[in-house]
Amino acid sequence: MTEQQKLTLGRVWRLGAESLRQAGVEEADADAELLLLYVLGMSKTALLRDWHDPWPEDKSAQWQEALERKKQGEPVQYIVGEQYFYGRAFAVNEAVLIPRPETELLAEAVLQEVDRLWNGSAGGLRTLKGGTEMWSNASPDSPVVLDVGTGSGTLAVTLAAERPSWQLFALDLSEAALLVAKHNADVHEVSSRITFVQGDLLGPFVGEGSNYPAIDVLVSNPPYIPSSDIDGLQREVRDHEPHLALDGGDDGLNPYRIMAQQLGELATLPRIVAFEVGAGQAEDVAELLRSVTNWGEIRFVKDYAGIDRHVIAVR
Template identity: 50%
Template sequence: MKRTRFELTPQRSIREAFVEASSFLDGMRVMEPQRNAQLLLEHVLGLSGTSYYMALAEPFPANRRHALEDVINRKAQGVPAQYIIGEQEFYGRPFEVTSAVLIPRPETELLVEAVLKYGRELTPRSKRLKAIDIGTGSGAIAITLALQEAAWDLLASDISPDALEVAARNAKHLNADVEFRQGNLLEPFAGMAPDILVSNPPYIPAEDIEGLQPEVRDYEPRTALDGGPDGLNPYRIMMEQLPLLSAPPRLIAFELGMGQAGDVAELLRSAGHWKEIVTVPDLAGIDRHVLGILR
């Protein structure tokens, strides 16, 4: 009979606890059961990297048994491991994540790299640039840019006050100087002339959300996923809001979904401000980012 609740067999080594937990998650059809089991084991034991592997042969601490059972059962129910742990690494730094924010993805690190590359080409380094991050969520993009490029002034916005609280805590913890504002897309920056605008907005077509992995569909904030009927509503609205700014940004950079690069690039061309349009693929070869550059 299939087990629907995880209970660790007593007197197990840490390695045996890992095998038992990953086998249970696999039986519950959890994606990447071994990776999730290790992440949760490391969290419960307070170990990571080399210290975790060196401890595998040791007995599993009896006083951590119920803690492991709890997190494995939550994972089996579909809760993302990052929300259970309360943390996700981005660009080599730990970011707090809660159910109020989208979990930062590795492909977004490529967006940060592209913004750093083209942003640094805009002007001599002696001039400070002003960069705004739209829909900041956990603050991963804005905070990383602020820490990687001290000569830039970073501002970030989100429509969710709960998300902004998470972002502010991340900025404080990582000692990043970022100003946060609440509001819809470009509205918080009316009258401003930013040099750089970067955004990873919601881009999932509304009808596709039900087909997402359950841990994304059921646990990550829908406002950070739903991009309208074709997933492009946030990009269109931002283009419509450009007149709110006193001048268009010299660099604009968007993350987007599979198959959307051509449409987003055309939106930038139609706006008429950016002479150069660049498309950046992710590590899987999917066109994931579109940038407009006015040199």
């Protein structure tokens, strides 16, 4: 019996994790486990159950390829082709940003805020240009929601899946990203309630020629990394994730400045604007929103590290 035949699933995981660790991979144990589950096509529960089973030789080439890709700095999510968000698996590739856990808090905040504002109301109060107020024709439980910079579609798909009566628009400048988002919408069976739009920030919704409906809720996780900080990012992010989804200009605030200006050009203002922001940017983004109108409330939502990560403006 050869040494290779004596290998168990558990021993292969340990050897793989050590190999990644020696290559400087920070989360070697967790990444090795994810790669092993991917190569074997099994769940973590099944892996633990079969921990002492023999290693299947026919998986060796795929396993070594996955380890080498990880050693070169490729994010494990791109290698396995998916990342979980709000309890659902989303396909990802290098055309889209990898969903982060803190963005789940943005989805949660939007769900809670819409439920609070729309519960029992006859429609959404909007402000027209010039300050005139009117009620929208939106039904109490059917707001129109626009996700700007949808990427893999995590926010739009999650909101559509969690609230089947909502009408969603998912916008991105990248055609390749929209293809990923459409795939995820199909997988989670919400594509019939999401309209995908290619464009730059709010551009397609601004102007007299726009054929899109008024927006009740604007949610966005735009690029917010200052340009000068890109080179200093972790190599997995810097070398593999799309810079279009990372670079927010000189101070990281360019997308917010543009969207604040575009909000002022809309025929009616949303009732809710919810942005994810970079560390230290929350108050600056809030000030940009205050320049548009007098919001009834602007609050911050902290992420798991205690950083003000989301700005929620409500009318």
